[in-house]
Amino acid sequence: MVTVTKYDSDVGEVQQYLVSSSGQMSLPAAVRHRWDLDEGGPVDVVDLGFAVLTLPLGEGRRLLGDLVSRDEHAALVRSLDDDPELATT
Numbered sequence: 001m002v003t004v005t006k007y008d009s010d011v012g013e014v015q016q017y018l019v020s021s022s023g024q025m026s027l028p029a030a031v032r033h034r035w036d037l038d039e040g041g042p043v044d045v046v047d048l049g050f051a052v053l054t055l056p057l058g059e060g061r062r063l064l065g066d067l068v069s070r071d072e073h074a075a076l077v078r079s080l081d082d083d084p085e086l087a088t089t
Helices: 029-034 059-066 070-079
Strands: 043-047 052-056
Touching (some): 043 059, 052 059
Antiparallel strands (some): 043 052
16 A cells, blocks of 8 residues: 655755765755654665665655566466457547
């Protein structure tokens, strides 16, 4: 089950942050508060190759477990070819 929570703050806005020469970057205060990290703590980081995704601890493995490979997706789409309920005009 997926839980969706709406926030009135800057969720969804693109922001730029400085990465130090040692590779450090600060997680925004609003995110630390929302994720109950006011005193610090671990997070999950997923390297997507073209981007790095930072998630609350435990969410990275759950997210990756929910993803399907390109080949699996293509096979699913092919399996729907003969479904009349999905036919387009």
